[in-house]
Amino acid sequence: xxxxxxxxxxxxxxxxxxxxxxxxxxxxxxxxxxxxxxxxxxxxxxxxxxxxxxxxxxxxxxxxxxxxxxxxxxxxxxxxxxxxxxxxxxxxxxxxxxxxxxxxxxxxxxxxxxxxxxxxxxxxxxxxxxxxxxxxxxxxxxxxxxxxxxxxxxxxxxxxxxxxxxxxxxxxxxxxxxxxxxxxxxxxxxxxxxxxxxxxxxxxxxxxxxxxxxxxxxxxx
Amino acid sequence: xxxxxxxxxxxxxxxxxxxxxxxxxxxxxxxxxxxxxxxxxxxxxxxxxxxxxxxxxxxxxxxxxxx
Numbered sequence: 360x361x362x363x364x365x366x367x368x369x370x371x372x373x374x375x376x377x378x379x380x381x382x383x384x385x386x387x388x389x390x391x392x393x394x395x396x397x398x399x400x401x402x403x404x405x406x407x408x409x410x411x412x413x414x415x416x417x418x419x420x421x422x423x424x425x426x427x428x429x430x431x432x433x434x435x436x437x438x439x440x441x442x443x444x445x446x447x448x449x450x451x452x453x454x455x456x457x458x459x460x461x462x463x464x465x466x467x468x469x470x471x472x473x474x475x476x477x478x479x480x481x482x483x484x485x486x487x488x489x490x491x492x493x494x495x496x497x498x499x500x501x502x503x504x505x506x507x508x509x510x511x512x513x514x515x516x517x518x519x520x521x522x523x524x525x526x527x528x529x530x531x532x533x534x535x536x537x538x539x540x541x542x543x544x545x546x547x548x549x550x551x552x553x554x555x556x557x558x559x560x561x562x563x564x565x566x567x568x569x570x571x572x573x574x575x576x577x578x579x580x
Numbered sequence: 581x582x583x584x585x586x587x588x589x590x591x592x593x594x595x596x597x598x599x600x601x602x603x604x605x606x607x608x609x610x611x612x613x614x615x616x617x618x619x620x621x622x623x624x625x626x627x628x629x630x631x632x633x634x635x636x637x638x639x640x641x642x643x644x645x646x647x
Contacts, residue, residue: 432590435601441590447600509615510603569606 388412403549404469410556411466418458425451450511453503460496465555467492468548510569518565522558529554581626581633582608596621 424431428442431451435443443451471485504515533550536543545553582592582604589604599618606612607622614622623630 441588441601444590444594444601446593446598450600506598508599508603509618510606510612511600513612569602569611 401546401549403546403552406556407465407469407548407552410552410559411462414458414462414465414559418455418460418462421451421455421458425455446506450503450506453499453506457496457499457503460492460499464489464492464496465552514565514569518558518562521561521565525557525561526554529557581628585626592625595625 424434425443425448428448431443431448432441435447467485467489471488504512507515530550533543533545582589587595589601589608592604593599593601596618603612603614603618607614619630619633623633626633
């Protein structure tokens with residue numbers, strides 16, 4: 360069997376396995392959602408929970424990958440036999456932690472909001488906990504940006520650029536519709552979660568597009 | 581140039597330090613223009629003048645000798 364045919368079959372098998380796992384996980388999440396009464400929640404809460412779980416899952420996946428440098432090296436695609444360097448591993452671990460913390464940060468206002476609505480003291484504690492988590496997440500995120508090489512920074516800038524264009528467009532549409540008397544009934548949390556989900560989607564798009572091409576012609580370098 | 585030395589992309593990244601192999605791959609495949617700082621570091625690593633790194637004609641014909 361030729362190498363390319365084997366590779367295509369392997370990709371198809373992986374896609375099939377991924378689809379099966381996705382279907383089971385999706386059905387499980389739907390059951391869990393019904394059990395937790397998510398259908399009673401509004402759009403912003405449900406989308407926020409979905410983004411939160413996705414980020415925590417993605418971050419956890421990166422941490423599992425980074426636990427084995429050889430596996431991480433293969434994920435980085437090029438020179439697949441070479442294990443990931445210390446720098447690559449550190450950045451991947453930091454990225455994983457930042458993603459998990461971001462997921463937690465998005466879940467916290469919704470989860471603590473239920474408790475905080477009962478008692479002013481609990482509300483103050485919830486605000487303090489959210490602020491503390493936000494500061495830790497921001498500091499780690501900044502460490503990630505500072506440690507990034509210029510290619511990674513270029514990807515971050517591209518994602519930020521696409522995200523910014525989307526955010527501006529949607530904010531304009533929302534505000535303009537409101538001024539024109541069309542009230543969508545969106546609350547601040549709904550708008551934030553929607554815009555953040557779009558930013559995450561833009562980051563995933565940029566990240567996938569920037570994935571390495573291992574058939575680079577070394578003679579050209 | 582990298583292949584002449586028998587280095588992998590990961591090795592180049594490791595020798596430079598603070599750079600991922602994805603960045604090296606992106607530079608080689610023309611998907612990323614490095615900053616001047618990284619370009620100078622690459623030139624120093626390969627011990628060639630800066631222009632030789634980016635001019636495919638010079639790189640392939642060897643018009644500019646190594647320093």
